[in-house]
Amino acid sequence: QVLLVQSGAEVKKPGASVKLSCTASGYTFSNFYMHWVRQVPGQGLEWMGVISPSSGSTTYTQKLQGRVTMTRDTSTSTFYMELNSLRPEDTAVYYCARDRQELVRGNYYDPWGQGTLVTVSS
Amino acid sequence: DIQMTQSPSTLSASVGDRVTITCRASQSVNYWLAWYQQKPGKAPNLLIYKASSLKSGVPSRFRGSGSATDFTLTISSLQPDDFATYYCQQYNTYPVTFGQGTKLEIK
Numbered sequence: 001q002v003l004l005v006q007s008g009a010e011v012k013k014p015g016a017s018v019k020l021s022c023t024a025s026g027y028t029f030s031n032f033y034m035h036w037v038r039q040v041p042g043q044g045l046e047w048m049g050v051i052s053p054s055s056g057s058t059t060y061t062q063k064l065q066g067r068v069t070m071t072r073d074t075s076t077s078t079f080y081m082e083l084n085s086l087r088p089e090d091t092a093v094y095y096c097a098r099d100r101q102e103l104v105r106g107n108y109y110d111p112w113g114q115g116t117l118v119t120v121s122s
Numbered sequence: 123d124i125q126m127t128q129s130p131s132t133l134s135a136s137v138g139d140r141v142t143i144t145c146r147a148s149q150s151v152n153y154w155l156a157w158y159q160q161k162p163g164k165a166p167n168l169l170i171y172k173a174s175s176l177k178s179g180v181p182s183r184f185r186g187s188g189s190a191t192d193f194t195l196t197i198s199s200l201q202p203d204d205f206a207t208y209y210c211q212q213y214n215t216y217p218v219t220f221g222q223g224t225k226l227e228i229k
Contacts (some may be wrong), residue, residue, distance in 0.1 A: 022146055027155065035218075042208065042218055043213070043222075044221070044222045045209055045220040045223075046220070047217050047218040047219065047220070059216060061216075061217040062217070063217075085165050095165055095166075097165075097166075104169075106158040106185060106213070107154075107213035107218055108169040108171045108211065108213050109156075109166075109168060110160075110166065110167075110177065111165075111167075111168075112165035112166055112167075113165065114165060117132065
């Protein structure tokens with residue numbers, strides 16, 4: 001079955017960077033865009049951006065432009081999301097979420113990874 | 123950015139009840155709207171896309187409707203497994219945006 005397995009929880013100091021991974025299996029890696037969505041504990045969902053698995057091209061939310069970088073490794077079917085200059089307000093659960101539609105950006109998500117908690121604290 | 127506003131924020135209901143959650147967009151999103159269910163400590167799970175298309179495997183008691191700026195999610199007969207938080211999401215325009223969520227509680 002389709003599975004997205006994310007890396008483990010991280011604790012970072014303000015100003016540091018974090019790089020999260022999301023390893024995909026059970027489907028053709030190159031056929032589905034991958035999105036990243038974050039959720040501050042107890043709050044709503046915020047879309048961060050999307051990456052094409054084939055070309056590596058990305059679209060980011062303007063709010064995070066300049067601080068976020070999404071990449072992928074086709075040899076290991078793994079997606080990465082790096083966030084720089086971390087702030088306490090970046091404390092959140094970060095999800096990778098596969099696009100539901102094949103070969104196009106449908107922009108709705110199924111399935112999701114299990115999430116990675118990133119805590120930013122001095 | 124398109125703002126998505128859900129109401130109510132919290133809904134108390136009983137097993138067997140029919141409930142409706144509303145989602146309003148600050149501008150038209152056509153029918154590019156999805157609904158997700160999220161349980162504590164878990165990732166969201168897609169229920170409905172394109173406003174009214176039910177994802178395969180989702181029980182038929184879930185129904186989505188609406189277009190443009192006004193959408194609803196209706197659960198026809200609540201089951202114990204349905205108590206969760208529900209989010210709407212527009213995907214008409216980047217950035218994709220979500221509603222703030224509706225927590226469905228047991229009365």
